[in-house]
Amino acid sequence: MADQFVHINGAIRPMGEAAVSVFDRGLLYGDGLYETIRVRNRWCIRFDLHMTRLANGLAALDIRIPEIDFQTAIFDLLTANSLSDARVRLTITRGESPDAGNPTTVITAVPLSPHGLDPTKAIIISHRRDETSPLTGVKTINCLASVMSVIEARNKGADDAVLLNTSGNAAEATTANLFAVSGRRLLTPSLDQGCLPGTVRAAVLDLAPGLGLDAVEACIHPNDLGAADELFLTSAIRLARPIVELDGNTIGDGTYDICARIRESLLRDEQPEDG
Amino acid sequence: MADQFVHINGAIRPMGEAAVSVFDRGLLYGDGLYETIRVRNRWCIRFDLHMTRLANGLAALDIRIPEIDFQTAIFDLLTANSLSDARVRLTITRGESPDAGNPTTVITAVPLSPHGLDPTKAIIISHRRDETSPLTGVKTINCLASVMSVIEARNKGADDAVLLNTSGNAAEATTANLFAVSGRRLLTPSLDQGCLPGTVRAAVLDLAPGLGLDAVEACIHPNDLGAADELFLTSAIRLARPIVELDGNTIGDGTYDICARIRESLLRDEQPEDG
Numbered sequence: 001m002a003d004q005f006v007h008i009n010g011a012i013r014p015m016g017e018a019a020v021s022v023f024d025r026g027l028l029y030g031d032g033l034y035e036t037i038r039v040r041n042r043w044c045i046r047f048d049l050h051m052t053r054l055a056n057g058l059a060a061l062d063i064r065i066p067e068i069d070f071q072t073a074i075f076d077l078l079t080a081n082s083l084s085d086a087r088v089r090l091t092i093t094r095g096e097s098p099d100a101g102n103p104t105t106v107i108t109a110v111p112l113s114p115h116g117l118d119p120t121k122a123i124i125i126s127h128r129r130d131e132t133s134p135l136t137g138v139k140t141i142n143c144l145a146s147v148m149s150v151i152e153a154r155n156k157g158a159d160d161a162v163l164l165n166t167s168g169n170a171a172e173a174t175t176a177n178l179f180a181v182s183g184r185r186l187l188t189p190s191l192d193q194g195c196l197p198g199t200v201r202a203a204v205l206d207l208a209p210g211l212g213l214d215a216v217e218a219c220i221h222p223n224d225l226g227a228a229d230e231l232f233l234t235s236a237i238r239l240a241r242p243i244v245e246l247d248g249n250t251i252g253d254g255t256y257d258i259c260a261r262i263r264e265s266l267l268r269d270e271q272p273e274d275g
Numbered sequence: 276m277a278d279q280f281v282h283i284n285g286a287i288r289p290m291g292e293a294a295v296s297v298f299d300r301g302l303l304y305g306d307g308l309y310e311t312i313r314v315r316n317r318w319c320i321r322f323d324l325h326m327t328r329l330a331n332g333l334a335a336l337d338i339r340i341p342e343i344d345f346q347t348a349i350f351d352l353l354t355a356n357s358l359s360d361a362r363v364r365l366t367i368t369r370g371e372s373p374d375a376g377n378p379t380t381v382i383t384a385v386p387l388s389p390h391g392l393d394p395t396k397a398i399i400i401s402h403r404r405d406e407t408s409p410l411t412g413v414k415t416i417n418c419l420a421s422v423m424s425v426i427e428a429r430n431k432g433a434d435d436a437v438l439l440n441t442s443g444n445a446a447e448a449t450t451a452n453l454f455a456v457s458g459r460r461l462l463t464p465s466l467d468q469g470c471l472p473g474t475v476r477a478a479v480l481d482l483a484p485g486l487g488l489d490a491v492e493a494c495i496h497p498n499d500l501g502a503a504d505e506l507f508l509t510s511a512i513r514l515a516r517p518i519v520e521l522d523g524n525t526i527g528d529g530t531y532d533i534c535a536r537i538r539e540s541l542l543r544d545e546q547p548e549d550g
Contacts, residue, residue, distance in 0.1 A: 030418055031419060034303070091297075145408070147300075151373075
């Protein structure tokens with residue numbers, strides 16, 4: 001980490017010099033949003049989907065779009081940090097003033113974890129997503145429900161948690177979307193259930209017909225999760241990860257046919273066209 | 276602001292040198308909490324109530340209590356900034372690592388606004404408090420629902436917003452508790468309705484018998500707010516502020532007898548014992 005660089009408000013700086021004002025509204029009020037992008041061979045996977053979601057989120061929060069070419073900024077940062085595979089995070093806050101239209105932009109790039117694709121034990125948690133919130137679908141930095149859910153999951157011997165919505169139906173995991181396979185049906189909570197519009201979620205829904213699956217965005221009761229043939233999580237960084245256990249009940253051993261084929265397809269998409 | 280100082284992790288620094296790491300979890304995930312304390316004549320009003328709520332919040336978030344004497348730190352900061360009346364904010368985040376037990380502490384002190392006690396027009400907003408959340412009652416920095424509610428209120432010609440809970444009953448305003456006077460009854464949402472346990476809320480409940488009022492912590496339907504004799508907001512910084520209009524309907528002209536007497540009593544408590 002000694003030679004790590006960070007992109008902040010348009011300039012690349014050594015990590016030790018990269019800091020944000022204590023009056024930044026991101027720190028004071030969680031007044032901002034973020035994107036986490038998987039980078040393979042210096043290629044930002046599903047970059048356009050991330051940029052679309054970011055623009056929608058900034059509009060929802062009434063934060064001005066920073067005048068930064070994110071693609072160039074990320075390439076420069078990867079070069080500075082000598083990375084070709086990376087987890088890139090873009091964080092944009094409203095800045096120091098609520099009115100000035102002067103947002104703070106931070107970009108970080110760290111190595112991809114080799115453990116990202118491991119099977120997961122999950123619990124259903126008492127923190128909820130409010131599917132009626134005007135902020136539903138915005139990837140804000142108000143992440144405490146997810147933070148505390150992961151802490152509680154780990155304290156109970158699990159790795160991650162599934163959050164229900166205020167109607168008692170499944171919404172998503174702490175930082176991932178949720179999929180269930182039942183026969184030839186591939187189910188995931190619809191966006192009105194309070195989940196984020198995940199980039200890999202969208203890719204998986206696109207893949208389903210080619211795998212002979214009926215993709216269904218639905219209202220899913222937690223009882224239906226336990227009865228599924230396969231359960232898995234999707235996220236930009238960790239792609240598709242099997243859930244092997246939910247609330248202590250075994251779903252399977254994680255060698256899921258559909259999940260594996262989806263993961264292979266997602267990984268294949270990351271190869272350069274000409275090898 | 277040129278000579279302003281900030282307290283950060285145990286040391287007082289010039290504002291220009293006071294910054295937090297871009298890897299601080301407060302900035303990345305809103306992983307922290309805060310207190311805002313009213314200071315008059317270098318006296319922290321209701322300091323013990325703030326410290327109790329802070330300790331409860333840190334326990335709820337599983338963040339270690341920083342090894343800082345907050346009272347001394349605040350006095351030193353007031354001296355550095357040449358302030359005797361101030362709005363002091365304490366922000367504590369989990370720091371850079373989820374496991375290291377090395378929280379970040381920031382203390383700022385700025386002048387009290389002279390406009391703090393002005394009457395308020397409020398609207399009822401579509402953002403909600405989740406009264407079932409395990410984080411209810413913790414003053415976290417996940418404030419986006421309040422931030423966006425204020426923006427929407429101002430866009431609609433109001434000053435502040437009243438948030439309902441997921442059951443449709445009144446919870447609180449964006450950064451204040453809510454009181455309604457009906458005859459000799461002084462009503463405020465009970466803590467299980469999803470409001471913060473405000474320090475001035477507690478003080479007002481204590482004051483009520485001396486003013487000949489029955490204080491009732493209750494479940495309050497929004498229709499009952501419109502029918503109240505008086506509506507007012509309470510907060511540590513702004514004490515008791517009349518609501519003169521709710522959703523465009525006039526409640527009164529703001530010269531409320533009970534609200535005024537409560538405010539006078541709160542202000543009297545701020546005078547040094549011997550004049």
